Structure formats: C-alpha cells, structure tokens
Amino acid sequence: MTDAGKSTATPSYQPDTRRKPTLSREDWNTRYRATDSLWGAKPNRAFVAEVEDLAPGRALDLGAGQGRNALWLAERGWNVRALDLSDVAIDRARQAADTLGLSDRFEAEAVDLRSHVPEARRYDLVAMIYFHIPAADLAPVLKRAAAAVAEGGTFLLVGHDLSNLTEGYGGPQSPDFLYTAQQVSDAIGEELKVERAERIARPVSTDAGERTAYDCLVRAHRR
Numbered sequence: 001m002t003d004a005g006k007s008t009a010t011p012s013y014q015p016d017t018r019r020k021p022t023l024s025r026e027d028w029n030t031r032y033r034a035t036d037s038l039w040g041a042k043p044n045r046a047f048v049a050e051v052e053d054l055a056p057g058r059a060l061d062l063g064a065g066q067g068r069n070a071l072w073l074a075e076r077g078w079n080v081r082a083l084d085l086s087d088v089a090i091d092r093a094r095q096a097a098d099t100l101g102l103s104d105r106f107e108a109e110a111v112d113l114r115s116h117v118p119e120a121r122r123y124d125l126v127a128m129i130y131f132h133i134p135a136a137d138l139a140p141v142l143k144r145a146a147a148a149v150a151e152g153g154t155f156l157l158v159g160h161d162l163s164n165l166t167e168g169y170g171g172p173q174s175p176d177f178l179y180t181a182q183q184v185s186d187a188i189g190e191e192l193k194v195e196r197a198e199r200i201a202r203p204v205s206t207d208a209g210e211r212t213a214y215d216c217l218v219r220a221h222r223r
Contacts, residue, residue, distance in 0.1 A: 023133065025112075028086035032066070043072040044129050046158045046200060050219055052076075057124030060148055062113055062141070063131035067093030067106075074102040078125070082108040083116065113141050118148035121222070128157040132177045139187045146191035149222045155192055157184055161199050161216040169204050169211035181216040192220035 047069050056077035061070040064082035066089045074080045074097065084090050087110035097106035114137045118126075126148050133141065142157075149155050160171035162178040172178060181197035188194070196219040204211045 025085050025087070025110075028084075028089065032086055032088040032092070043069045044158060046202070046215065046217055047127065047129050047156065048072070050156050050217070051125060051127070051154070054125060054154060057153075058122060058150070059125040059127065060118055060123040060145075062118075062126065062128045062145055064093060064108065065089050067096055067108060069127060069129055070106065070108070071096055071100065071102065073125070074106045075100065077105075079105045080107070081123075082106070083111050083113060084108075085112055086110065117144055120147050121150050123148050124150050124153040126153070126155045128159070130159050131157070132159060132172050134176050135179065138179065142184060142187040143191065146188035146220070149192060149220075151222055153222050155188060155218070155220045157218045158215055159184075161214040163199065164214040168214040169206070170213050179216065181218050184216065184218040185220075188218070188220055191222075193223050194218065194220040 051073070056073075057079070059070070059073050059078045059080045061067070061073070061080060061082045064070045064084045065086070067082050070080045070082035070093065082090070082093055084093075090108045090110040093108045094103075094106075097103050097108070113131075114133060126145050128142075128145060131141075146155055160178055161168070162175060162180050164171050165173065165175055165178055181199060185194045185197045196217060198217055200215050200217050202213045202215050204213050
C-alpha cells in the first residue's frame with residue numbers, strides 16, 4: 001500500500017493533493033490498472049541512501065507496490081520477499097522480476113498486512129516505504145514488522161509525515177493515514193534500537209514548479 005510519487009525530483013506521476021486515502025484491494029487494483037507505472041520504476045531515493053551500504057541478505061518489503069524498491073534490492077544480490085495488498089501490483093512485480101532474470105531471488109505475494117504475520121527474526125532488512133493505513137491498524141503492523149528483523153538486521157520506514165498535510169505537497173489528505181517518526185519509534189522501540197527518527201524534505205516537480213513534500217524516516221536495528 002504505497003502512496004507517494006516517484007522519489008526523484010522530476011516524477012512522471014503527480015500526486016493528487018485532493019486524493020482521499022485508499023484502503024480496499026479493489027481500489028488499489030483500479031489505481032494500478034489505470035497506468036503502467038503508478039510510482040515509477042526507480043527506487044525511492046531515501047530508501048537507497050539508507051540501505052545501499054548494507055551487505056545483501058534476506059529482505060522483506062511491506063507495501064511493495066509494483067516492486068520498485070524490492071527489485072532494486074534483488075538486482076544487488078538480496079533475496080527479497082515483496083508483499084502488497086494489490087494483486088495487480090504484485091503480478092506486475094513478478095513479471096518485472098522475470099524480465100530482469102531475478103525470479104530465483106524474488107518472491108511476491110498479495111496479502112493484507114493488517115492481518116499478515118511475517119516470520120519472526122528472519123529478515124536482515126525489513127522495509128516499509130510509503131505504507132499508509134488507518135492509525136488504529138498501524139501500530140500492530142509496525143510491531144510485527146519489527147519482530148521480523150533478524151539479529152543484527154535493519155528496519156527502515158519512509159512515509160508521508162503528518163506535517164505534510166498542512167505544510168507539504170501531495171500524499172494522503174487525512175490525518176488518520178499519516179504519522180510522525182516519533183509515533184513509529186514508539187511502536188517499535190521495545191523491539192529494536194532506533195538509530196534515526198526524523199522529518200525529511202523531498203522535492204517534487206509539478207507543472208507549477210518544484211514543491212516540497214515532508215516525509216518521516218525511521219531506521220532501527222536489532223541489538
């Protein structure tokens with residue numbers, strides 16, 4: 001369940017600032033069917049900056065969309081499991097893995113992460129990139145994601161910050177679907193050691209010129 005434009009400063013997909021949050025599988029499938037590439041093919045810039053120096057291992061991408069971040073990991077030797085609510089997105093991720101010759105280390109499945117329980121302490125990297133669901137459902141998902149991090153492994157979340165609603169551009173237009181780095185840290189802090197938790201600015205190119213979106217970034221590891 002991703003909800004952000006491309007991470008580069010010149011995205012081809014422009015977020016609709018009036019967009020209501022999307023939750024159902026069919027809503028997401030409809031959005032993915034409407035375009036060949038909803039978020040673009042390149043991985044998220046903040047994601048790359050945080051994980052490019054990690055040694056390849058097992059990775060879990062929660063809310064993977066069409067797999068732009070998961071495929072980037074697989075290309076660099078990671079064994080990746082990509083999960084998303086939309087089966088349209090997951091089918092496209094599998095097709096991309098086949099085209100790139102990555103099927104031997106890329107697994108994708110359509111699941112509802114509000115109920116899915118990942119294997120505990122299995123993954124060297126657990127990523128949640130623009131994963132937005134109602135606040136009441138988010139904390140349990142975060143806790144299960146943190147529990148999936150292996151010894152010495154890394155947890156990374158990048159998402160639209162709550163402040164983006166009033167100060168930034170794009171993203172979900174409901175505070176119930178937004179959060180802060182502190183809220184994420186509070187949810188995973190008993191399970192992992194938080195290394196970085198902050199708001200970051202992301203440039204977005206629009207027809208009216210460059211705008212600024214505000215994201216939150218949380219990186220943690222298992223002690």
